[in-house]
Amino acid sequence: MKQIYIKIDGMHCSHCEMTIRNTLLKIKNIESVELDGNIACIKYKGNLDKNKLIDAILNKDYLTKEEYISEDIRKLKNNIELKEFIIITFLILIIIWSIHKLFGFNVFTAIPTIDSNITYGMLFITGLLTSIHCISMCGAINLMAVIDVGSKRNLKNPILYNIGRVLSYTVIGGIVGFIGSVFSISNTISGFIILIASVLMFLMALNMLGIIKLKRIKFCSFKRGKHSAFVIGLLNGFMPCGPLQAMQVYALSTGSFINGALSMFLFGMGTVPLLLCTGVLLNLVKGKGKILINKIASILILLLSLIMLNRALLTFNIDIFKSFHDYGSFTASKIENGIQVVEFDLSYDNYQDILLQKDIPVKMIIHVDKKNLTGCNNEIIINEFNIKQELKEGDNIIEFTPKEEATITYTCWMNMIKNTIKVIDDKDYFKGSE
Numbered sequence: 144m145k146q147i148y149i150k151i152d153g154m155h156c157s158h159c160e161m162t163i164r165n166t167l168l169k170i171k172n173i174e175s176v177e178l179d180g181n182i183a184c185i186k187y188k189g190n191l192d193k194n195k196l197i198d199a200i201l202n203k204d205y206l207t208k209e210e211y212i213s214e215d216i217r218k219l220k221n222n223i224e225l226k227e228f229i230i231i232t233f234l235i236l237i238i239i240w241s242i243h244k245l246f247g248f249n250v251f252t253a254i255p256t257i258d259s260n261i262t263y264g265m266l267f268i269t270g271l272l273t274s275i276h277c278i279s280m281c282g283a284i285n286l287m288a289v290i291d292v293g294s295k296r297n298l299k300n301p302i303l304y305n306i307g308r309v310l311s312y313t314v315i316g317g318i319v320g321f322i323g324s325v326f327s328i329s330n331t332i333s334g335f336i337i338l339i340a341s342v343l344m345f346l347m348a349l350n351m352l353g354i355i356k357l358k359r360i361k362f363c364s365f366k367r368g369k370h371s372a373f374v375i376g377l378l379n380g381f382m383p384c385g386p387l388q389a390m391q392v393y394a395l396s397t398g399s400f401i402n403g404a405l406s407m408f409l410f411g412m413g414t415v416p417l418l419l420c421t422g423v424l425l426n427l428v429k430g431k432g433k434i435l436i437n438k439i440a441s442i443l444i445l446l447l448s449l450i451m452l453n454r455a456l457l458t459f460n461i462d463i464f465k466s467f468h469d470y471g472s473f474t475a476s477k478i479e480n481g482i483q484v485v486e487f488d489l490s491y492d493n494y495q496d497i498l499l500q501k502d503i504p505v506k507m508i509i510h511v512d513k514k515n516l517t518g519c520n521n522e523i524i525i526n527e528f529n530i531k532q533e534l535k536e537g538d539n540i541i542e543f544t545p546k547e548e549a550t551i552t553y554t555c556w557m558n559m560i561k562n563t564i565k566v567i568d569d570k571d572y573f574k575g576s577e
Contacts, residue, residue: 144174146186150211150219151200153434154181159205166199180350182219206434228352231442266390266406270413300372301422305415307376312387312411313404315380316394320403334458334558340382341455344448351441389518454558460526462552462561473498473565478573482506489534491515494523494553494562499545500573501566507541509534522556525564531556 151163163183164176172191177184185191193212200207213219349355380387390410394403453463475498476483486508487495499505513536522533528543545566554561
């Protein structure tokens with residue numbers, strides 16, 4: 144019995160393994176096919192035509208070539224080379240940065256404000272606008288549900304995924320409206336849920352990239368083309384997602400099963416067009432285009448998992464992306480009549496880094512212009528002082544007293560916007576402000 148190894152680009156789930164195994168076993172003289180990540184170990188008798196191997200794999204829209212075939216597995220590399228990884232990551236970050244700098248638009252905080260005055264028509268529009276946020280924050284789930292359906296240009300998965308989502312939203316909205324209470328998830332529990340999800344996403348991305356090989360943990364293990372996309376869509380409705388929680392609160396305010404279900408249904412339908420189009424386009428791409436999309440998707444999932452991980456850790460006042468600041472980058476308080484006052488204007492996607500003196504009461508004044516108020520920045524959380532305050536148009540006042548030196552991260556209610564409060568013991572620094 145002879146043995147060779149072949150590297151196959153574009154593999155990242157159990158369906159891929161099944162497709163490749165079944166395809167290769169049809170080739171004459173091949174006795175067995177074992178897969179370890181994107182490397183297939185082929186055992187055969189007699190002679191084996193390597194061109195037939197390559198053609199069979201290419202016909203299934205995966206990629207390989209003659210130099211990817213070797214008797215020594217150590218000569219075969221991972222799914223993605225370091226240079227390719229750096230280039231794709233750099234381009235993704237440049238695009239996000241350029242959109243923010245040129246248009247002042249942050250896809251992560253683009254959430255309309257949802258309140259009791261919103262109409263049913265506006266609920267659909269809100270969903271439409273919120274779908275931009277869905278692509279940026281929940282896009283990894285969408286990708287997991289719809290990509291890589293083998294050689295078939297199967298468009299059922301995007302449709303089933305969105306049907307599952309909208310059905311889940313509708314049922315949850317109805318239940319919340321009927322029982323008169325929302326599924327209350329504390330900030331700590333929400334942080335743990337997001338932490339677990341981020342770690343799983345991170346492992347999935349590394350597995351897809353071939354950086355690690357998880358033999359016992361199988362991602363996307365549902366049988367493709369049947370129930371997986373629908374089930375993932377159903378589960379999507381239970382994610383601790385900012386816009387979803389806001390809509391659940393609105394459904395609660397309706398006090399009715401029908402109105403609660405209808406409001407969530409309209410919101411869910413508004414998110415469908417962009418997510419459905421994204422899923423359909425991903426399924427229409429084939430060959431080298433599909434491989435490139437898979438690599439971009441893998442890196443995007445990796446980056447989003449780190450952002451999600453930071454969101455979870457911010458619940459516990461840990462910021463893995465915290466930059467180093469000097470005093471000059473902070474807005475220092477001014478001491479007036481024994482109270483240190485600090486005030487700033489609310490911006491679209493930022494609060495303000497603040498420098499305070501310890502043991503002196505603080506009066507934080509936030510000036511809010513309605514045009515800058517969104518569904519993301521409209522509530523401030525300062526866990527250290529048990530502060531959870533909704534922001535409204537006009538002047539908003541938050542009061543507390545820092546008792547010890549510390550560097551405190553405060554955030555929006557979604558943990559997407561974050562800034563720093565630095566408490567120091569240096570009265571001389573504040574003397575000029577009295």
